[in-house]
Amino acid sequence: MSYFRVNDNCNGCLACVENCPASALGFDDQGGRRTLKHNMTKCARCGQCWRVCPQRAIEFQHLLVGEWDDVIALDLIHCRLCGEVLYSPAFQQKMESKLNSASETLCPKHRQYAAAAKMLPSKPGEENKT
């Protein structure tokens, strides 16, 4: 999906390309077709294309609003006692390969409890309860 959008009014006059001070617009005439191109890394969002466009074809507003794009979505592993988010499976895998052993899926607080429970003089019934 392109950030720079034109509506059906565009007639391919290329005034926007000529007037872009950042050289962020280009075009390609090939196979009998004209393709308008835009490079977001060059675009300064100055709005010059929008101002010069004789067809009022350039949709500029969404470039100024700013939206968050989802980049990646990963599964999560939670503390098995309180449900606190710990890490992704890939993170766990990386950690365990470095440790050369499996790790308990516990948050720092419950690790602290579990470790302290090993030091109890005698075993109480509910050692991992908080």
Next chain:
Amino acid sequence: MMAKKLLTIDPEKCTGCRNCELVCSVRHYGVSNPSLARIQVVKWEHIGVYIPMSCQQCEDAPCLEVCPQDAIYRDEVLESVTINHDLCIGCKMCVAACPFGAMRWNTGRGRVFKCNLCDGDPQCVRFCYTRAVDYQATSNVSTGRMRQAAKSYARATRHHKR
């Protein structure tokens, strides 16, 4: 090199007053805030057992092993496991790896923190009136139980390998 000294704990002496937590946060952050303390008292109120927990300065430290930036090293003088905050990128793998929950994340400052033995003068020890927390040479007998517990815990977690 001086003999290696460790923070040792004697659960039977701890009254659960949490003074250690307070002086720790005051020493390192200038505020009385137990959530920023590097030592924390784990409590079993129904049986009256209190155990102060802090970094064990493990010889085979998981935090040091997993750090992708090699930002955790062993201090030459105190032999404490130490963070180099200039190298730390905040991935929190050390937090996830520590079997004692002793490496923690400071949400406000966006960085990890752990006990650094107050550069050789642990304030928790100084203010522990019952000497439940002490700072002494590793050869001392009272560390026996703690190290045994640490070992059995490490063994137990290894058994969980899938």
